[in-house]
Amino acid sequence: xxxxxxxxxxxxxxxxxxxxxxxxxxxxxxxxxxxxxxxxxxxxxxxxxxxxxxxxxxxxxxxxxxxxxxxxxxxxxxxxxxxxxxxxxxxxxxxxxxxxxxxxxxxxxxxxxxxxxxxxxxxxxxxxxxxxxxxxxxxxxxxxxxxxxxxxxx
Amino acid sequence: xxxxxxxxxxxxxxxxxxxxxxxxxxxxxxxxxxxxxxxxxxxxxxxxxxxxxxxxxxxxxxxxxxxxxxxxxxxxxxxxxxxxxxxxxxxxxxxxxxxxxxxxxxxxxxxxxxxxxxxxxxxxxxxxxxxxxxxxxxxxxxxxxxxxxxxxxxxxxxxxxxxxxxxxxxxxxxxxxxxxxxxxxxxxxxxxxxxxxxxxxxxxxxxxxxxxxxxxxxx
Amino acid sequence: xxxxxxxxxxxxxxxxxxxxxxxxxxxxxxxxxxxxxxxxxxxxxxxxxxxxxxxxxxxxxxxxxxxxxxxxxxxxxxxxxxxxxxxxxxxxxxxxxxxxxxxxxxxxxxxxxxxxx
Numbered sequence: 001x002x003x004x005x006x007x008x009x010x011x012x013x014x015x016x017x018x019x020x021x022x023x024x025x026x027x028x029x030x031x032x033x034x035x036x037x038x039x040x041x042x043x044x045x046x047x048x049x050x051x052x053x054x055x056x057x058x059x060x061x062x063x064x065x066x067x068x069x070x071x072x073x074x075x076x077x078x079x080x081x082x083x084x085x086x087x088x089x090x091x092x093x094x095x096x097x098x099x100x101x102x103x104x105x106x107x108x109x110x111x112x113x114x115x116x117x118x119x120x121x122x123x124x125x126x127x128x129x130x131x132x133x134x135x136x137x138x139x140x141x142x143x144x145x146x147x148x149x150x151x152x153x154x
Numbered sequence: 155x156x157x158x159x160x161x162x163x164x165x166x167x168x169x170x171x172x173x174x175x176x177x178x179x180x181x182x183x184x185x186x187x188x189x190x191x192x193x194x195x196x197x198x199x200x201x202x203x204x205x206x207x208x209x210x211x212x213x214x215x216x217x218x219x220x221x222x223x224x225x226x227x228x229x230x231x232x233x234x235x236x237x238x239x240x241x242x243x244x245x246x247x248x249x250x251x252x253x254x255x256x257x258x259x260x261x262x263x264x265x266x267x268x269x270x271x272x273x274x275x276x277x278x279x280x281x282x283x284x285x286x287x288x289x290x291x292x293x294x295x296x297x298x299x300x301x302x303x304x305x306x307x308x309x310x311x312x313x314x315x316x317x318x319x320x321x322x323x324x325x326x327x328x329x330x331x332x333x334x335x336x337x338x339x340x341x342x343x344x345x346x347x348x349x350x351x352x353x354x355x356x357x358x359x360x361x362x363x364x365x366x367x368x369x370x371x372x373x
Numbered sequence: 374x375x376x377x378x379x380x381x382x383x384x385x386x387x388x389x390x391x392x393x394x395x396x397x398x399x400x401x402x403x404x405x406x407x408x409x410x411x412x413x414x415x416x417x418x419x420x421x422x423x424x425x426x427x428x429x430x431x432x433x434x435x436x437x438x439x440x441x442x443x444x445x446x447x448x449x450x451x452x453x454x455x456x457x458x459x460x461x462x463x464x465x466x467x468x469x470x471x472x473x474x475x476x477x478x479x480x481x482x483x484x485x486x487x488x489x490x
Contacts, residue, residue: 028428029396029437033421036398114424120397133401135459135490151459153401153490154165154237154374155384163485165374185376192404194380212380213406237374238489 017102024111032114035136039120043128046121050075060126060134060152064090067122077118088152092119095145103141113139119148126152156181156196156208158244169265170236171228174199180243184227185212186235195227198256200246206256219255221279225300228280232266232338267337271364274336278303278357284340289329294319295340302353305344315347317355324359331363374489375402378462378482385478387470389449392463393456393486394420405465419463423453441476454479457487 023031046052052070057063064083071077078097083090103113116139123134137149158180167173173182177199185194191211198206207224210217218226230236250257265273277285279301287294292311296319297304306319314322323330375393379402382391390405390412398417405412423442431437444451446468452475453463462483466475 026428027421027425028431030421030423030425030428032396033398033417033419033424036395036420037417039397115397123397123399127399133395133399135395135399136397137459151490160481163377163488165489183377185380187376192376192380192383194377212383238377238485240377240485 013102017105020102021106021109021111024106024114028111029114035115035117035120036124038115038117039122039124042117042121043124046070054125054129058130060130060132061085063126063129064092064122067125068092071118088154090150090152092122092148092150093145094118094147097146100141100144100146103139103146107141113141115139116146116148119150123150155194155210156183156198156242156244156249158242161241161243163238163240165238167239170231170239171197171204172265173239173241174204175202177202177241177243179246180241181206181246181249183240183242184230184236184238186230186237188230188235193226193230195223195230196256197224197227198244198246198249204258205246206250206253207258208253208256219253221258223256224258225280225282228277229282232281232283267335269335271331271360271367275357275360275364277336277338278360281338283338284344285336285338286340287323287330287334287336289326289332289334292322292326292329294323295342295344296320296323296350296356297340297344297348301357303350303356304353305348306350306356307344307348309342316350317352319348320350320352320356320359323356327360327363331367375486378485379404382464382478382482385470385475387467388464388475389467390465392416392419393460394463395460396420396424401460410465416463419451419453420461423455423461441479452476452479454483455487456483457490459490460486462486 054063054066057066068081068083072081078094080095082093106113119136123136126132126134133153135151137151140147164173170184174197179200181199182197191213194210194212196208197204207227208217208219209223209226268274278298282299285296285298293309294306295309296306303320307315308319308322312322378393379391382388389407390410392403392412393401394416395401398420400413400416403412426439426442427437430439442453449468450466450470451463453461456462462479464475464479
C-alpha cells in the first residue's frame with residue numbers, strides 16, 4: 001500500500017510536469033499570461049485551506065516576508081529562502097524548492113520558465129493587501145536554486 | 155485636448171507642480187481618478203510659472219478652466235492622486251489667446267510645503283484645508299477655503315485665536331521670511347473661537363510684504 | 374499611475390475600454406465603459422493571447438516579435454501591443470472605429486507605459 005502511494009505520488013508529479021511541458025510547448029511566452037490566475041488560486045488555497053493569514057499587513061515587504069516564511073517553515077516548500085531588496089526591486093531566492101525538478105526539466109528541453117506560481121501568489125497577495133502591482137521580471141533556475149526578480153510598482 | 159509636442163513622462167517626483175521648472179514654454183498634463191470621474195488637467199507653464207489651467211472630465215466631455223481648474227488640480231496633487239506627469243512643449247501665448255478663460259491669476263507655483271512667500275501665497279490662492287505655519291519658536295494653524303482664511307489659531311509660543319492669530323502671524327513676518335516654513339494639513343479640529351472675520355487679511359498683509367520686498371530690492 | 378494613458382485613449386472616438394496588463398496576466402490598471410466586462414479576467418486572457426501570438430510568430434516567422442495583435446468580432450475589436458519588456462496595452466473598440474487613429478494613439482501610449490515601468 002505504501003509503495004502504491006509512493007508510485008501514485010511519483011506518477012502525479014510526472015503527469016503534472018508533462019502538463020506543464022505541454023502548456024509551455026504550445027503557448028510559449030503565452031504561458032506567462034496564466035501566471036496571475038494560477039497565483040490567485042494558489043493564494044486562495046493557502047488562505048482558505050491552510051490558514052495562511054495576512055490580517056493587518058499592508059506593507060509589501062512585510063507581506064513578502066510573511067508569505068516566504070510560511071511557505072518554507074510551515075509547508076516546507078523549499079529548504080531555505082532569501083529576499084534581497086534594492087529599492088522597488090526584489091529578488092526571491094529559494095534553495096531546493098519542490099518544483100525545482102520540473103523547472104530544470106523545462107530548461108533541459110530548451111524552454112525558459114516564464115511563470116512561477118509561488119512568486120505569482122506573492123504578487124497577488126501584495127496587490128490584494130497593499131494595492132501595489134508587482135511585475136515578475138525574470139526567473140532563473142540553476143542546480144540548487146530558483147531565483148525570481150520582481151518589481152513593485154508605486 | 156491642447157496642442158503641443160510631447161517631451162517626457164515623469165513618475166518620480168515629490169510634488170508634481172514643481173516639474174513646471176522643467177518646462178520653458180508648454181504645459182504639464184496630468185490625469186487622475188476621483189469620486190466624480192476620470193479627469194485630465196493641464197497646467198500651462200511659461201518660464202517655470204503656471205499661467206493657465208484647464209481640467210477636462212473625460213467621460214462626460216465637460217471642462218472647467220482658469221483659477222477654478224487650478225484649484226481642482228492642486229486638490230488632486232494634495233490628495234496624492236497624481237501618479238505621472240507628462241511634459242509638453244507648446245505655444246502657451248497662442249493657447250491663452252484662443253482660450254482666454256484658461257488664464258490663472260495667481261503667481262508662482264504652489265507647493266504642499268515650503269519656505270518662500272511666493273509659493274505660500276500661491277497656495278493660499280488654490281488650496282482648501284488646514285495649513286501649519288511655523289518659525290523657530292512659534293507656530294500657527296490656519297484653515298483656508300478657496301483663497302480665504304476662515305479660521306486660525308496659535309499652537310505654539312502664544313495663545314491667539316481667530317483674527318488675533320492672523321495679526322500675530324503678520325507681526326512675525328520678519329522671522330517667518332527668515333526661518334519660517336509651512337505644511338498643508340492640520341492635525342487639530344478648529345473651534346468657533348478660531349473663526350476669522352477678516353478672511354482676506356493674511357493674503358493682503360503678505361501681498362504688501364511682497365511688494366515692500368520688491369521695492370527694497372529695487373533700491 | 375496610468376490614468377494619463379487611460380484618459381488619453383478613452384477620448385479617442387470609438388474606444389470603449391483600456392487595460393494596462395502585465396505579461397503575467399495581472400491587470401495593472403484599466404477602465405471599460407461596459408461594466409459587465411470582468412476586466413481582470415480579460416486581462417489574463419489578453420496577456421496569454423499576446424504571449425501565444427509571440428510563440429506563433431517564432432514558430433512561423435522564426436522571430437519572436439510582433440507589432441500588434443488584433444481580434445476582430447462583429448461587435449468590436451481588441452487591439453493589443455507590447456508596452457515595454459513586462460507589459461501590454463490593450464484597447465477595446467467599437468466595430469467601426471478609425472483603426473489608423475487608434476493605432477497611432479495606442480503606439481504612442483504604449484511607449485509612455487514602457488517608460489513608466
